[in-house]
Each structure stands twice: as structure tokens, then as C-alpha cells.
Amino acid sequence: MILSTFYCGYACSQVPGGWAAQKIGGRRVLLLSFVLWSLTCTLVPLDPTRPMVLVIARLLVGVAQGFIFPSIHTVLAQWVPPHERSRSVSLTMSGMYFGAAAGMLVLPSLVKFKGPQSVFPAEAALGAMWSVLWFRCASDPPRSEHPKATAAGFGESLLPTKGIQKVKVENGGHSLKSAQIPWKRIILSLSVWAIVVNNFTFHYALYVLMNWLPTYFELGLQLSLQEMGSSKMMPYLNMFIFSNIGGVIADHLITRRILSVNKTRKILNTVGFMVSAFALMAIPLFRTSGGAVFCSSVALGFLALGRAGFAVNHMDIAPRYAGIVMGVSNTAGTLAGIIGVDFTGRLLEAAKTADLDLSNPESWRSVFCIPGLLCIFSSIVFLLFSTGERIFD
Numbered sequence: 001m002i003l004s005t006f007y008c009g010y011a012c013s014q015v016p017g018g019w020a021a022q023k024i025g026g027r028r029v030l031l032l033s034f035v036l037w038s039l040t041c042t043l044v045p046l047d048p049t050r051p052m053v054l055v056i057a058r059l060l061v062g063v064a065q066g067f068i069f070p071s072i073h074t075v076l077a078q079w080v081p082p083h084e085r086s087r088s089v090s091l092t093m094s095g096m097y098f099g100a101a102a103g104m105l106v107l108p109s110l111v112k113f114k115g116p117q118s119v120f121p122a123e124a125a126l127g128a129m130w131s132v133l134w135f136r137c138a139s140d141p142p143r144s145e146h147p148k149a150t151a152a153g154f155g156e157s158l159l160p161t162k163g164i165q166k167v168k169v170e171n172g173g174h175s176l177k178s179a180q181i182p183w184k185r186i187i188l189s190l191s192v193w194a195i196v197v198n199n200f201t202f203h204y205a206l207y208v209l210m211n212w213l214p215t216y217f218e219l220g221l222q223l224s225l226q227e228m229g230s231s232k233m234m235p236y237l238n239m240f241i242f243s244n245i246g247g248v249i250a251d252h253l254i255t256r257r258i259l260s261v262n263k264t265r266k267i268l269n270t271v272g273f274m275v276s277a278f279a280l281m282a283i284p285l286f287r288t289s290g291g292a293v294f295c296s297s298v299a300l301g302f303l304a305l306g307r308a309g310f311a312v313n314h315m316d317i318a319p320r321y322a323g324i325v326m327g328v329s330n331t332a333g334t335l336a337g338i339i340g341v342d343f344t345g346r347l348l349e350a351a352k353t354a355d356l357d358l359s360n361p362e363s364w365r366s367v368f369c370i371p372g373l374l375c376i377f378s379s380i381v382f383l384l385f386s387t388g389e390r391i392f393d
Contacts, residue, residue: 003211003345005055007337009062014334017067018074018327022181026074026323027138029067031131037064038127041120069330074323077315083255086264089312090247090304097239097304100210104233181324182392191317192325194385196332198269198310201378202303203333204340205280205371209235211341212348212367213296216283219358223289231293238301246272246308261316261388269309269386270379275302277375283368284361303375310382318392340371 021029037060044057072092080088110118186192217223217232246268253259259267279299286292314325344367351363358364 001342001345002051002055002058004338004342005058006062007207007334007341009059009064010066011062011331011334011338013063013066014070014331015324015327018070018323018325019181020067021071021074021323022321025140026071026078027134027140030071030075031134031138033064033067033071034127034131034134037061038124038131040064041124041127066334070323070327073314073326077319077322082315082319084251085315086250086254086308086312087244087247089315090243090250090308093307093311094240094243094304097236097243097300101233101236101240104214104236105230108232181321185392186318186321186325186328189317189391190385191313191387191391192328194382195310195313195325196329197381198273198306198378199329199333200336201273201371201374202306202310202336204336204374205276205299205303207337208340208344208367208371209296209300212344215348216292216364216367217289220284220361220364221287221289221292222359231289234293235296235300238297239304242301243304243307246305247312250308250312262386263388265309265313265316265388266383266386267309269306269382272302272304272306272309273375273379273382276300276306277372277379280368280372280375284364287361306379310386313386313388316388317390319390321392 017029017033040057040060044053044060047053073089076085076088076092107119110122213235214232250264250268253264254261276299279295279302283292283295283299286295314329315322318325347366348358348363351360352358356363
């Protein structure tokens with residue numbers, strides 16, 4: 001429950017984050033997010049004898065970090081031309097996986113020598129350094145009528161930074177009015193729901209592995225994370241590599257006109273999720289660290305490859321409202337964290353109640369089979385209902 005509290009806060013700020021990024025700009029919202037969660041890590045005292053304080057801290061960090069991905073998608077939709085979107089999104093998002101890999105390598109040792117409380121000031125320091133860098137280097141995008149926007153191939157697809165657009169009036173002139181977000185069309189669109197379902201599955205598998213794979217190594221395989229060395233970071237390093245491979249492949253297929261945007265998204269999404277499904281279900285079949293690391297690396301690597309399908313699709317179908325659509329779909333992804341992390345813990349508790357030792361692979365079979373089956377289901381949904389065409393003006 002403490003682990004899943006983060007995702008409760010994270011879910012609450014996804015859609016508001018997309019709305020705020022649409023109205024005041026992704027650059028400002030992204031900076032605000034980093035400042036808020038860094039301050040929370042710095043200022044909230046963490047006392048293991050007071051779990052409620054830990055719950056509140058996790059909740060606040062989740063709320064602050066919920067603004068990140070909608071803001072990133074708004075910034076990318078504003079700056080990146082269509083033929084570079086796949087690799088730019090993949091490269092940007094792969095930083096999360098590289099961070100997870102570095103965390104798995106460094107944090108166990110930090111906890112061992114400095115105690116668990118040392119993790120939070122270290123994270124806050126990294127957040128503060130990034131905030132200073134972003135404040136000094138980032139800038140707002142050019143307006144859609146700006147020569148740079150036209151040269152980059154944006155045209156009218158570039159988001160107005162203040163949510164203002166020109167409209168024709170009867171006398172032939174122009175007036176300004178606020179852009180209206182088509183909430184009803186977004187919510188009722190099957191193409192949006194195809195993204196939502198895949199985002200849910202992606203994050204269900206990712207968050208279950210992120211939160212419970214270390215426990216599987218420790219209890220299921222009787223391995224110490226400190227003794228595993230660099231091998232424990234391989235699943236997340238694989239995500240970093242395959243995420244960028246997927247982005248490069250997608251842009252190559254689209255820019256060389258080998259495949260349409262629609263077919264490219266569907267093929268990469270299907271390959272990524274189907275391979276990941278079988279790798280996930282194979283994890284409890286191996287009783288060695290090498291086998292478990294290999295299967296989890298394949299599973300997470302191909303999940304990241306699939307991001308070149310569903311995760312970039314936000315900007316294909318709704319470049320003006322990429323942050324909004326990302327907020328909607330990432331809310332589903334966050335619900336996957338709340339549901340998956342907590343439900344996995346309850347499955348393991350039920351296994352212990354049934355007198356199954358957690359070193360027994362049978363105790364872990366359902367933990368990995370559920371996200372595997374979800375991957376198969378969501379890939380079918382994406383094949384049936386997604387599109388690579390722009391459907392929101």
C-alpha cells in the first residue's frame with residue numbers, strides 16, 4: 001500500500017498537468033514539477049516508526065511528478081517535426097529507464113553504507129541540478145506563424161504557446177480566441193482508447209517489475225542485490241537501448257516511405273508487446289539469476305520497443321493536444337501502478353497464507369502471467385482500433 005501511494009498522487013495530476021502545459025507551456029510546468037518533488041524529498045522527514053509520514057511524502061512526490069510526462073509531450077509536440085517524433089520521444093523517455101538502471105546499480109550500496117534515508121536527499125540533489133540546467137537552457141517554442149516553425153515543417157500543427165488561435169470573422173479579418181479542447185471527442189475516440197489500453201498494460205508490467213523484481217531476486221531466488229553486481233541493472237539498461245532502437249526504426253520506416261505511419265506503429269507495438277508477453281510468463285520457469293535477468297531484460301526491452309507504437313501515437317492523432325491525450329492515457333498507466341503493485345503484494349500474501357513458500361516458483365507464476373496476458377490483449381486492441389492519421393485538428 002505504501003508503494004502504491006505514489007501512483008495515487010501521480011494519477012491525480014496527469015490530466016491537470018496536460019491542461020496546465022497546454023495553457024501556460026510545458027517548459028514552465030516541467031520546471032515546477034521538478035522543484036516541487038525535489039523540495040518534498042528534501043523537507044519531509046522520513047521516520048520508519050511513522051509510516052503515515054512516509055505515505056504523505058510518497059503521495060506528494062507522486063502529485064508533483066504527475067506533471068512530467070504531459071509536459072514533455074507538449075514540449076516535444078511544439079518543437080519536434082513529424083518525421084523526427086519517434087526517435088525524439090524514444091530518446092526522451094529512455095532517460096527514465098537509464099535512471100532506473102543507474103538506481104539499481106547505485107542505490108543498494110548507498111542504502112547499505114549510508115542508510116535508507118540517504119536515498120531521498122540524493123534524489124533531491126539530482127532534481128535540483130536538473131532544474132537549474134532546465135531554467136538556464138530551456139526556451140518557449142516559436143509560434144506557429146514563426147519562420148522557424150514553417151522551416152521545420154510544423155505549419156498549423158504547432159501548438160500556440162498561450163492557447164490562443166486566429167479565427168476568421170465575417171468581414172474577412174481575424175480575431176483571437178482561446179483554443180477549445182475537444183474533451184468529448186477525446187474521451188469517445190477508439191483510437192485514444194487503444195493508446196489508453198496499451199499505456200495501462202505497459203505500466204502494469206513495468207511497475208510490477210520495478211517494484212517486485214528486487215523482491216523476487218531476494219526471496220524467490222535467494223539472491224542478495226548487493227551480490228548481484230551490475231547484472232541487476234540489465235533489464236532497465238535494455239529498456240534504454242531498445243527504446244532508442246524502436247524510435248530509430250520507426251522514423252526510418254516512415255521517412256523512407258517503406259511503411260505508412262499507421263502500419264509502422266502497429267507492427268512495432270505488436271512485436272514489442274507479444275515478445276514481452278512470452279518473456280514475462282517465462283520468468284518463473286528459470287531458477288537462476290542468469291535466466292531471470294535474461295527473461296526480464298527481454299520483457300522490458302521489447303516493451304520499450306513497443307513505445308515506438310503506442311507512446312508516439314499521441315502526437316500522430318492529436319499534435320495540438322498531445323499533452324492532454326498523454327495526460328488521459330498516462331492516468332490509465334498510473335492506475336496500473338496503483339492496481340498492479342498493490343494486487344501483486346496481495347497475491348504474494350495469499351500465497352503465504354496458503355502455505356506456499358515465496359522461494360517456490362508457483363508463488364510467483366501469477367505475478368508474471370497476468371502482465372503477460374495483458375500484453376497479448378492490448379496488442380490486439382491496438383491492431384484493431386489505432387490509427388496513424390491525425391484525427392484532432
